[in-house]
């Protein structure tokens with residue numbers, strides 16, 4: 149217990165334009181529409197959290213704003229902010245789904261708890277195993293020449309991991325891009341492919357076999373989230389490690405993935421699991437089964453990226469890096485007071501107490517579509 153009590157929750161829906169339009173298989177993206185949560189205490193502390201939904205994947209900004217403002221807020225006013233698991237359990241009890249809203253709530257509560265304890269979130273959830281981690285950038289522009297320019301600039305910045313969004317413009321386009329990247333960069337780049345559920349299950353295997361020659365670190369989510377039998381069949385048929393994204397949100401689905409032997413890697417996202425603590429539970433199941441995990445994200449501002457950074461910093465082992473690139477390379481301008489900490493192709497774990505990054509109030513005003521208080 150602490151001497152602090154939650155005084156208010158403010159919920160802001162923001163829309164931050166991206167630099168260019170991106171194709172991600174299941175949808176085109178021109179802006180990041182996110183929900184920022186601001187929790188204040190009667191002792192003058194402020195904690196920030198973010199719910200970053202994607203309607204074709206997790207949910208909607210409007211639904212998550214209502215989850216926080218209408219359904220969760222009445223149960224939190226006057227409560228002790230450090231009782232994080234108690235509040236998450238309450239959220240799971242009164243509200244089905246909405247993992248992004250629950251992630252936002254957890255981030256804001258851990259931000260406050262960290263400020264009280266004088267410790268960064270990574271330390272609150274087990275302690276950091278690393279100060280930085282290699283960053284992956286996603287290539288998802290329908291105009292591949294523009295992507296090549298971006299990749300060249302990022303290579304210059306020290307980025308050595310690329311994830312191609314595949315399956316949205318035809319198999320030959322995917323093969324051409326992989327060939328071109330290997331031709332230009334040889335083995336100096338780690339390459340991955342993410343289909344975002346984009347292949348038809350009936351002929352996915354023969355397409356994926358064509359990718360084996362490119363020595364990819366993994367192939368991500370080739371088929372629809374519920375096509376688990378096809379997923380497992382693909383895993384048996386190809387040698388390249390297979391990663392589950394849309395098919396594994398939470399610990400329960402991680403157990404199913406182990407039982408059905410459907411993948412070799414699970415991408416952790418706080419927006420899927422409902423926060424850092426649940427993502428660490430997914431990671432524990434994966435580790436016990438000999439699977440790898442990966443630091444994934446949705447379309448996020450630097451607030452959710454920072455929470456994800458604390459999560460992956462606390463993993464005992466991380467072979468495949470993380471993809472918290474949006475704040476630096478994707479949006480026209482982030483919402484933070486200081487640039488998100490990316491240096492020489494690596495994300496650096498914040499060291500200030502709590503989340504360690506802060507919302508710029510002027511930018512919040514500028515990009516806010518709607519606020520609830």
Ligand code: MG
Pocket residue numbers: 342344368369393394
């Ligand atoms: Mg994915």
